[in-house]
Amino acid sequence: MSLITDEVRALLGTTKVYTAPEELGGAAGRYFGLAIGDNNPLYSDPEYARSQGLQGVTAPLTLVCETNQYANLPIAADGYAGHVWEIEIPGTRKVRGGNWYTFHRRIRPEDVITATWEITDLAEKKTSTGADMLVVTSAATYTNQHGEELAENKETIIFVQSGVAK
Amino acid sequence: MPVLERTINLVDMVAYAGATWDWYRLHYDPEVVAENGLPGPVVDGQVFGALLVEQIQDWLGPQSFTHKLDFTFRNLVFAGETVRCEGTITEVGDEYLVLEQRVVVVGEDGSEGRTVAAPAHATVLLGSADGPGAR
Numbered sequence: 001m002s003l004i005t006d007e008v009r010a011l012l013g014t015t016k017v018y019t020a021p022e023e024l025g026g027a028a029g030r031y032f033g034l035a036i037g038d039n040n041p042l043y044s045d046p047e048y049a050r051s052q053g054l055q056g057v058t059a060p061l062t063l064v065c066e067t068n069q070y071a072n073l074p075i076a077a078d079g080y081a082g083h084v085w086e087i088e089i090p091g092t093r094k095v096r097g098g099n100w101y102t103f104h105r106r107i108r109p110e111d112v113i114t115a116t117w118e119i120t121d122l123a124e125k126k127t128s129t130g131a132d133m134l135v136v137t138s139a140a141t142y143t144n145q146h147g148e149e150l151a152e153n154k155e156t157i158i159f160v161q162s163g164v165a166k
Numbered sequence: 167m168p169v170l171e172r173t174i175n176l177v178d179m180v181a182y183a184g185a186t187w188d189w190y191r192l193h194y195d196p197e198v199v200a201e202n203g204l205p206g207p208v209v210d211g212q213v214f215g216a217l218l219v220e221q222i223q224d225w226l227g228p229q230s231f232t233h234k235l236d237f238t239f240r241n242l243v244f245a246g247e248t249v250r251c252e253g254t255i256t257e258v259g260d261e262y263l264v265l266e267q268r269v270v271v272v273g274e275d276g277s278e279g280r281t282v283a284a285p286a287h288a289t290v291l292l293g294s295a296d297g298p299g300a301r
Contacts, residue, residue, distance in 0.1 A: 028185070031181075031184070031185040032182075032185040032186070032216075034181060034185070035178065035181035035182040035184070035185040035186075036178075036182065036213060036216045036217065036220065037172055037178065037220075038216070038220045038223075040220075040223060040224070040228075042228060042295070049295075052228040052229065052295040053294065053295050053296065054295055054296060060216055060219060060220070061219050061232055061235075062212065062215045062216045062219055062235075063185075063186075063216075065212070065215075066186045066188075066212045066215075066216070067185075067186050067187055068186060068187035068188050069187050071187075075189060078190060078191055078192075078198075079188075079189040079190045079191040079192075079193075079195070080188065080189070080190045081187055081188065081189060082187070082188060095239070096211050096239045097238065097239065098236065098237055098238035098239055098283075099212070099215060099235075099236065099237060100234075100235075100236040101215065101234065101235045101236065102233065102234050103231070103232060103233055103234070103235075103297055104297050104298060104299030105296055105297040105298070105299035105300040105301075106231075106295070106296050106297060106300065148299065148301070149299055150299070
């Protein structure tokens with residue numbers, strides 16, 4: 001059976017664009033560093049950051065790909081408040097596949113992030129146990145208010161047929 | 167490259183939820199965890215990307231920039247578990263390194279458990295704290 005419904009197929013190539021309502025701010029990087037246990041002074045000490053050639057404090061690199069700050073969406077019933085494609089495929093469970101990040105430069109507190117998401121690929125495959133699965137590939141580009149490229153993020157979400165896969 | 171080990175407790179997970187504006191209940195809500203038949207709150211998978219970058223940055227210092235990073239998820243990690251990031255150099259260029267990394271769960275006795283993320287690959291630029299897009 002095909003897991004690619006007409007509804008899902010129609011999403012291929014569509015984009016969603018989100019622009020943050022404000023600058024990221026220096027606290028965001030310091031908070032993220034604290035949360036992951038990374039006490040690198042690049043995220044908290046402006047003098048140290050400048051001594052390394054930066055304009056000031058920055059954030060751990062993956063924050064730009066992780067934060068939902070730019071999305072400015074309400075908190076859903078499941079607690080999530082970020083970008084989603086709202087793909088539901090009956091009889092499947094959803095798992096994360098992987099991420100492919102490219103970082104162009106370090107984030108600055110004054111950056112206002114715009115994220116542009118696009119579904120770039122739909123691929124049907126079989127698991128090792130013979131279950132059908134659909135791999136949905138999305139790509140995001142992150143730019144700032146001056147059009148500067150900050151980062152790219154390709155990610156895969158896999159819908160696996162329930163009751164077959166282990 | 168030196169390993170990075172980190173025990174991820176519920177308070178860390180709540181802090182990560184706040185820092186990323188991501189309050190997905192599976193990461194902290196015991197009712198949702200029980201409904202899904204899981205042994206504990208699930209660590210947000212993107213934490214491991216952050217740890218892989220931290221491992222590189224701690225090792226190579228501020229005059230380095232992780233330009234590319236990819237990783238494939240293998241297994242969930244639950245609150246209170248310890249993970250270890252490991253890596254090796256696979257290519258050395260004039261001003262860059264290519265690394266292969268992975269993340270595994272570590273048992274209380276230090277033994278290796280489930281694979282969390284693998285393979286993972288990074289391309290690291292050397293000689294500057296910022297990336298090629300910096301102006």
